[in-house]
Amino acid sequence: MPPAEHPEFVGLIEALRAAQETITGARPPEDVARKARENLEEITRLLSPFTVGESEQLTGQMRGLPGRAQALAPAFHVDVEGNDRVSGRVVFGRFYLGGNGAAHGGSLPLLFDEVLGRLANTGGRSPSRTAYLHVNYRKITPVGPELRVEAHFDREEGRKRYLVGTIRDPEGEITADAEGLFVALRPGQP
Numbered sequence: 001m002p003p004a005e006h007p008e009f010v011g012l013i014e015a016l017r018a019a020q021e022t023i024t025g026a027r028p029p030e031d032v033a034r035k036a037r038e039n040l041e042e043i044t045r046l047l048s049p050f051t052v053g054e055s056e057q058l059t060g061q062m063r064g065l066p067g068r069a070q071a072l073a074p075a076f077h078v079d080v081e082g083n084d085r086v087s088g089r090v091v092f093g094r095f096y097l098g099g100n101g102a103a104h105g106g107s108l109p110l111l112f113d114e115v116l117g118r119l120a121n122t123g124g125r126s127p128s129r130t131a132y133l134h135v136n137y138r139k140i141t142p143v144g145p146e147l148r149v150e151a152h153f154d155r156e157e158g159r160k161r162y163l164v165g166t167i168r169d170p171e172g173e174i175t176a177d178a179e180g181l182f183v184a185l186r187p188g189q190p
C-alpha cells in the first residue's frame with residue numbers, strides 16, 4: 001500500500017525498478033532502443049528542474065516502504081522487526097543478474113548492508129556506519145524467486161555493534177551469510 005505522502009513519487013520509483021528489469025532483459029531492435037532512449041531522456045528533462053539537496057530528496061528517506069523508495073538495492077520487504085532482529089523477503093530481479101541465473105556478487109553486500117545497517121540503527125540506538133562487512137557466498141543466490149532474509153544482533157561492545165544475517169533460497173538453504181561491524185558515530189562525525 002503506498003504511503004499517504006508522495007504516492008505518485010513512490011509509483012515513479014516502482015516504474016523505475018520495472019524499467020531497470022525490462023531494459024536489462026531486453027534485446028530490442030535498434031529503432032525500439034532509440035525510442036526508449038528518447039523517452040528516458042525526456043524523463044531526465046522533466047525532472048531535472050526539481051533537483052534538491054540530500055536533506056530534501058525523497059529517495060532513501062521512506063523507511064516504512066520496501067526499498068525506502070531507492071532503486072539502488074533490491075527492495076527488502078520486512079515481515080517481522082524487533083530491536084535486535086529482523087526478517088523479511090527479497091527478490092533479486094534480472095537487473096541484479098551476474099550470470100548463469102546467479103545474482104551479481106556485488107548485489108549481496110548491497111542487500112546485507114541495507115538489512116544489517118537498518119537493524120544496527122533501530123531500537124533507539126544512535127546512528128552508526130558500516131566499518132566492515134564480511135560476506136560468505138555458500139551457493140548461488142538465484143535471480144527470480146523470493147528469498148528469505150534474516151538478521152540479528154550478535155553482540156554490542158561499547159560503540160561497536162556486531163550483526164549477522166543470512167539469505168535462504170526457496171528450499172531453505174543458506175545461499176549467503178554475512179557478519180558486519182557497525183560503529184556508532186561520535187557527535188559531529190559525518
Ligand SMILES: CCCCCCCCCC(=O)SCCNC(=O)CCNC(=O)[C@H](O)C(C)(C)COP(=O)(O)OP(=O)(O)OC[C@H]1O[C@@H](n2cnc3c(N)ncnc32)[C@H](O)[C@@H]1OP(=O)(O)O
Nearest residue numbers: 063113114117118128129130131132159160181183185186
Ligand atoms: C533508514 C535507515 C536505513 C539505513 C540502511 C543503510 C545503512 C547503510 C550503512 C552504511 O553503509 S554507512 C556507509 C559505509 N560506511 C562508511 O562509509 C564508514 C566509513 N568509515 C568511518 O566513517 C569510520 O571508519 C567509522 C565510523 C566506521 C569508525 O571510525 P571511528 O573513528 O569512529 O572509530 P574508531 O577508529 O575510533 O574505532 C572505534 C572502534 O571500532 C573498531 N573498528 C573501527 N573500524 C574497524 C574495522 N574496519 N574493523 C575492525 N574494527 C574496527 C576500532 O578498532 C575501535 O575498537 P576499540 O573501541 O575496541 O578500540
